[in-house]
Amino acid sequence: MTRLLIxxxxxxxxxxxxxxxxxxxxxIGVDRCKLSGVPFELVCADLLExxxxxxxxxxxxxxxxxxxxxxADLEACEADPSLARRLNADLPGDLAAGCLNRGIRxxxxxxxxxxxxxxxxxYTESDLPNPPGVYSxxxxxxxxxxxxxxxxxxxxRVNFFGWSLSGTxxxxxxxxxxxxxxxxxxxxxxxxxxxxxxxxLAETLVRxxxxxxxxxxHVVGSEALTKYDFGVRLARQFGYDERQVLPISVEESxxxxxxxxxxxxxxxxxxxxxxxxxxxxxxxxxxxxxxxTQGYPQKMRSYQQI
Ligand SMILES: NC(=O)c1ccc[n+]([C@@H]2O[C@H](COP(=O)([O-])OP(=O)(O)OC[C@H]3O[C@@H](n4cnc5c(N)ncnc54)[C@H](OP(=O)(O)O)[C@@H]3O)[C@@H](O)[C@H]2O)c1
Numbered sequence: 001m002t003r004l005l006i007x008x009x010x011x012x013x014x015x016x017x018x019x020x021x022x023x024x025x026x027x028i029g030v031d032r033c034k035l036s037g038v039p040f041e042l043v044c045a046d047l048l049e050x051x052x053x054x055x056x057x058x059x060x061x062x063x064x065x066x067x068x069x070x071x072a073d074l075e076a077c078e079a080d081p082s083l084a085r086r087l088n089a090d091l092p093g094d095l096a097a098g099c100l101n102r103g104i105r106x107x108x109x110x111x112x113x114x115x116x117x118x119x120x121x122x123y124t125e126s127d128l129p130n131p132p133g134v135y136s137x138x139x140x141x142x143x144x145x146x147x148x149x150x151x152x153x154x155x156x157r158v159n160f161f162g163w164s165l166s167g168t169x170x171x172x173x174x175x176x177x178x179x180x181x182x183x184x185x186x187x188x189x190x191x192x193x194x195x196x197x198x199x200x201l202a203e204t205l206v207r208x209x210x211x212x213x214x215x216x217x218h219v220v221g222s223e224a225l226t227k228y229d230f231g232v233r234l235a236r237q238f239g240y241d242e243r244q245v246l247p248i249s250v251e252e253s254x255x256x257x258x259x260x261x262x263x264x265x266x267x268x269x270x271x272x273x274x275x276x277x278x279x280x281x282x283x284x285x286x287x288x289x290x291x292x293t294q295g296y297p298q299k300m301r302s303y304q305q306i
């Protein structure tokens with residue numbers, strides 16, 4: 001079985017990915033001692049500690065590394081740019097160099113938000129990024145550091161939704177938690193994005209490795225919608241009153257970190273390389289709902305170390 005190392009194993013993507021991959025692959029997850037009782041192997045480590053990257057790569061001897069650890073909270077990045085730079089820019093470069101030396105295939109996770117959103121249309125991989133804030137600037141630097149250390153690495157610019165360890169990490173959980181408690185919640189009508197169900201993303205990343213792809217790819221959903229529409233579609237899927245989702249502009253939200261208004265990304269390059277269309281948003285939303293009916297959110301939370 002292929003040995004798959006996953007950093008950020010307690011995170012939204014890392015945990016879903018590890019849970020989807022462990023039956024087909026030998027999964028080793030790196031977390032900061034937050035998880036317990038998971039069906040895959042765990043290494044507890046702070047990736048910013050000196051020597052930790054080399055130690056983990058030598059001890060776990062993976063064939064593939066999917067690097068999901070990051071400072072992915074936009075507001076936290078604005079509050080601590082130095083930590084954002086170390087985690088989102090420097091660490092990926094160190095990991096890429098470590099992977100190249102050991103013949104490990106690397107997938108590095110980046111973000112749709114490297115673009116400023118000013119384009120009138122859909123962004124392709126050849127469009128020039130212009131990051132609007134600390135998070136996106138450090139993520140872009142991370143892409144560059146990875147590709148200069150290991151040109152054969154995969155850089156995946158993503159945006160995704162799903163159930164998380166804390167139950168509060170994702171946009172889908174924000175809407176679900178408010179709707180299910182009967183509360184009103186805000187949906188931005190002026191931010192367009194292409195969300196992908198995290199289970200579909202996990203399978204797509206593994207397929208990209210199986211197909212030996214390399215370089216930069218947009219790995220997002222094939223449908224663009226506003227954050228408001230996302231909330232409304234989720235309300236309908238779960239049978240909640242969609243009028244609880246209030247249409248507002250992001251400018252009225254009080255959020256500090258600047259956000260791009262247009263994050264519509266083309267997935268043409270990836271679907272051509274994979275030889276198939278990427279899953280539709282509606283089927284991803286149905287899978288998210290099915291997980292709910294099967295108790296997946298509770299299962300996720302049960303992995304939290306007490
Ligand atoms: N969520 C999205 O829609 C989205 C959109 C665009 C791009 N992305 C990118 O996708 C990737 C995964 O995002 P996510 O939403 O899954 O992130 P997340 O839920 O915030 O998870 C981040 C993970 O990184 C770990 N981590 C942070 N600092 C660490 C350190 N010093 N040592 C070891 N682990 C550390 C965290 O561990 P703790 O749990 O211990 O803090 C956590 O497991 C990131 O690269 C992010 O930038 C996400």
